[in-house]
């Protein structure tokens with residue numbers, strides 16, 4: 001796998017990865033961030049870019065199963081890895097239960113922060129299916145929303161937890 | 169693109185990393201979890217010509233413990249330690265402090281070596297290392313050396329690491345059975361860097377304090393061990409009054425700045441309150457372990 005990256009110079013690199021289960025290949029400069037790669041090179045624009053220095057959580061993606069901030073990762077670091085973006089959540093017109101709960105509880109207004117919140121909540125509920133209010137607040141403290149005032153997001157997460165437990 | 173351009177290397181072995189550092193020295197920068205370096209690159213506060221990405225050096229992702237203590241490889245992610253339910257039995261102070269480091273997505277990428285080496289004055293790891301008499305194992309292409317945490321931090325964001333060196337492991341010795349500990353931190357929101365934080369470790373034998381450590385973060389350009397306050401406790405019988413006096417002393421040993429989060433005066437005050445709370449908790453825990 002690593003050989004693939006070596007046949008280009010240290011100025012440009014071949015990146016082969018899967019995003020939402022689809023394989024992609026691009027040659028990029030190493031300084032390109034993962035989020036700019038996903039949005040600009042691959043045209044998958046559900047992932048948002050806010051602060052671009054790791055603080056707001058808008059750019060959260062799932063990297064090999066774990067949430068990370070794609071604005072402070074390089075695209076070349078995703079070579080031979082798998083990435084999931086918010087687009088992976090719904091199937092066609094069928095919202096994911098977490099999306100459904102956000103919709104029903106007004107867990108978003110402008111929606112800028114929402115992709116990051118949804119994936120962060122997905123990870124939270126996979127580790128902790130029945131979180132308390134305090135746990136929800138702690139886990140979401142790394143995601144910034146300038147619209148909702150957070151109350152409706154907390155309500156959405158509690159609803160989502162119920163939906164997800166029912167699904168199992 | 170946000171970062172300035174650089175040449176990129178992603179070697180798979182420690183030896184290759186050290187060779188690259190040897191060749192390029194000052195021009196090269198190690199990229200570990202990228203949770204501190206990433207923002208610096210994006211803001212172009214750091215513009216290295218060469219990035220040596222060590223994420224493929226999987227040999228440095230490990231931790232193990234025995235009677236002598238705990239060893240953690242530099243590339244171990246914070247969340248790996250956080251998810252080990254047994255860590256609180258091995259080193260409870262460490263287990264209690266890790267969740268304070270940023271947020272889950274930061275801890276999924278951020279590494280132990282990166283946190284210790286980055287030397288942010290408000291970061292948790294440096295305080296843990298000071299409180300637990302930790303040491304760092306450092307290598308260059310020809311030799312290795314071990315440095316005590318108390319000699320490792322030189323000034324803001326600056327350590328004893330030379331440009332051709334890499335931190336490969338941190339070591340924390342095991343402690344006496346009758347030890348108590350505490351980690352308390354004040355920040356505006358969970359996951360933010362601490363306005364001020366305190367880590368303490370007390371060993372109490374037959375009611376007498378035989379060892380004391382107090383480290384403060386956010387109290388100056390580097391994490392600070394308040395040695396005068398420590399020495400007020402060592403050899404003494406612990407009382408509420410003595411703990412209060414030591415906390416007052418500790419608050420005099422820090423040198424905080426005023427910034428948008430808090431004034432220097434407030435940080436001094438916070439230090440005396442938090443150290444006092446932390447020492448009381450540590451003493452109670454030591455008592456529970458049979459130190460009474």
Ligand SMILES: Cc1cc2nc3c(=O)[nH]c(=O)nc-3n(C[C@H](O)[C@H](O)[C@H](O)COP(=O)(O)OP(=O)(O)OC[C@H]3O[C@@H](n4cnc5c(N)ncnc54)[C@H](O)[C@@H]3O)c2cc1C
Nearest residue numbers: 054200201202203204205270278279281282283291292335
């Ligand atoms: C939003 C946000 C909140 C955060 N909150 C906290 C917090 O509350 N507490 C906290 O402690 N940290 C916090 N951090 C920082 C985080 O913990 C970083 O992960 C950590 O400080 C650096 O580790 P890293 O592995 O990401 O290192 P990197 O960012 O990759 O590197 C940091 C520096 O260390 C050097 N370096 C890395 N590894 C080595 C090595 N093995 N040998 C020699 N030099 C090395 C690099 O060259 C670089 O100069 C936060 C970060 C963000 C983005």
Ligand code: FES
Nearest residue numbers: 050051052057071
């Ligand atoms: S855009 Fe990545 S954390 Fe804000």
Ligand code: FES
Nearest residue numbers: 109111145146147
């Ligand atoms: S909905 Fe607008 S920022 Fe959160």
